[in-house]
Amino acid sequence: xxxxxxxxxxNEFERxxxxxxxxxENCELCPRKCHVNRLKNEKGYCGAGKELMVSSYFPHFGEExxxxxxxxxxxxxxxxxxxxxxxxxxxxxxxxxxxxxxxxEQCADMMISLQRNxxxxxxxxxxxxxxxxxxxxxxxxxxxxxxxxxxxNCSGYENVEVIKLLKGIVDIYMPDFKYGNSEYAKRYSNAxxxxxxxxxxxxxxxxxxGDLKIRNGIAYKGLLVRHLVLPNNIANSExxxxxxxxxxxxxxxxxxxxxxxSGEACRYPEINRRISEDEFKYVVDVxxxxxxxxxxxxxx
Ligand code: SF4
Numbered sequence: 001x002x003x004x005x006x007x008x009x010x011n012e013f014e015r016x017x018x019x020x021x022x023x024x025e026n027c028e029l030c031p032r033k034c035h036v037n038r039l040k041n042e043k044g045y046c047g048a049g050k051e052l053m054v055s056s057y058f059p060h061f062g063e064e065x066x067x068x069x070x071x072x073x074x075x076x077x078x079x080x081x082x083x084x085x086x087x088x089x090x091x092x093x094x095x096x097x098x099x100x101x102x103x104x105e106q107c108a109d110m111m112i113s114l115q116r117n118x119x120x121x122x123x124x125x126x127x128x129x130x131x132x133x134x135x136x137x138x139x140x141x142x143x144x145x146x147x148x149x150x151x152x153n154c155s156g157y158e159n160v161e162v163i164k165l166l167k168g169i170v171d172i173y174m175p176d177f178k179y180g181n182s183e184y185a186k187r188y189s190n191a192x193x194x195x196x197x198x199x200x201x202x203x204x205x206x207x208x209x210g211d212l213k214i215r216n217g218i219a220y221k222g223l224l225v226r227h228l229v230l231p232n233n234i235a236n237s238e239x240x241x242x243x244x245x246x247x248x249x250x251x252x253x254x255x256x257x258x259x260x261x262s263g264e265a266c267r268y269p270e271i272n273r274r275i276s277e278d279e280f281k282y283v284v285d286v287x288x289x290x291x292x293x294x295x296x297x298x299x300x
Contacts, residue, residue, distance in 0.1 A: 001213075001220045003149045005142055008168045013139045016165050020132035023162065030082040030128050030159050031197045046082040047097055052133035053079035055090075055099035057110045059119050064254055066212070066219040067121055067151060067172075074114030074148070075123040076107070082129045083155040085178070085189045087230075087271055091263035094126065107137035112144050120218050121172065123151040131162055135169060149220050157191050158201035163208075172212070173205035174224045180239025188234070188271070199243060212252040223248070228256045229275050229283045237283045245290035253294050255283055 005013075023029055024038040034044025041049040059072030067073040079099030081088070092098040102110075111122050122141075127134050138150060149171035156175040177198055179185040185194035205223050212222035227240055244251050257280045261272045287294045 001149075001215065003147065003171050004221070005138055005150060005169045005171075006147070010139075012168075013135075013142075016169070017132065017136050017139065020135055020162070020165060024132050028159060029131055029162055031157060031191070031193060032082060033159075046084070046129040047080040047095075048129045051101040052104060052107060052130050052137075053097070053099040053101050054107065054110070055079050055093040057114065059114065059117050060123065063123065064174075064219075064224065066214055066217065066224075066252075067123060067174075069120045069218045071118035071120060073121055073123045073151070074111065074117070074119030075125055076110060076114075077125045078127055078130055080129060081126045081155065083157045083178075083189050083191060083194075085263070086268065087188060087259075087261060087263050087265040089258075089260065089262045090126075095263065104133050104137040105140055107133065108140035108144060108146070111137065111141040111146050115146055115148050119148065121149045121151050122146070123153050123174075125153045126155065127152055128154050128158060128162075131166070135166070138169060156198040156201060157189070157194055158197060160197070160200045160204050163201050163204045167208045171209065171221050172219055172224060173202075173209060173222075174226060175202060175205065176226045176228065177202065177240045177244070178228065178235060180236030180243070184234045184236065188268070195239070202244075203247065206248055206251070211248065211250045222252070224252045224254065226254045226256055227283070228259055229280050230259055230271060231273055231275050231279065232270050233279070233282075234271060238286050241283070241287050241290050241292060245287075245292050249291055250293055253287060253292050255280075255287055255294055 036042035036044040055077040057076040060075035063073045081094035151172040152170040153174045182192040186192040
């Protein structure tokens with residue numbers, strides 16, 4: 001299947017890139033709306049400035065089966081994060097800024113190199129705060145004959161107006177859906193409006209790409225939602241899954257059990273442990289009750 005960005009005209013690509021860089025000037029790329037001038041290297045909540053920063057890139061075999069296939073998902077880890085959860089498992093990258101500045105041209109070369117390695121997609125991890133750079137890099141890579149789908153692997157804390165600008169560029173949206181209530185979203189991610197922003201973004205993502213489509217075991221388009229089970233049901237999983245089931249019964253949901261306390265989690269006793277089997281089973285049962293199509297591998 002031809003990735004959607006190959007159908008976008010050069011003029012339309014340029015229009016989107018220009019619009020996105022304008023947003024960077026008074027940054028509203030995410031719901032934090034810091035209004036800093038990132039083009040002057042001013043930094044907002046996420047910590048990112050003018051330049052695109054990458055921590056690492058490689059064929060990743062630990063992602064969902066439908067992304068990994070035989071040759072891996074071509075993962076590019078971006079530095080910094082607009083959500084910055086206290087328990088982040090990539091704390092050094094998201095909160096401490098581990099990584100190096102690169103140009104959009106270099107990013108395009110990374111994408112081409114991952115494609116050459118046989119990767120089935122380009123998987124941008126935590127891309128939100130670099131949306132303008134990445135769209136520009138995709139446009140450059142398309143001219144260099146990039147032909148694999150783009151995966152937008154984001155936190156779910158998105159500005160829906162920015163997501164609209166990705167229509168026809170992103171093939172697979174893979175947002176986290178972390179919390180179903182504002183109290184915990186505030187406490188652990190300083191984002192009391194997370195539930196609302198995530199819901200409206202997921203609606204827009206689904207409008208653009210629909211349910212996940214898979215051919216020969218590999219996803220090529222659609223929405224894949226991730227939900228990380230947290231200790232003591234802090235994620236309020238029922239609310240999250242109820243929303244997904246109510247709106248899109250066939251949405252592909254990966255319920256993840258791999259939470260482990262990282263970053264600053266030791267300062268919060270209630271999340272300073274792994275989840276129990278019962279906690280995980282409870283969330284899986286809730287998903288089943290709502291009739292969701294869940295990733296079976298994560299249950300084992
Ligand atoms: S992307 Fe960063 S600077 Fe821009 S609004 Fe979000 S947190 Fe603030």
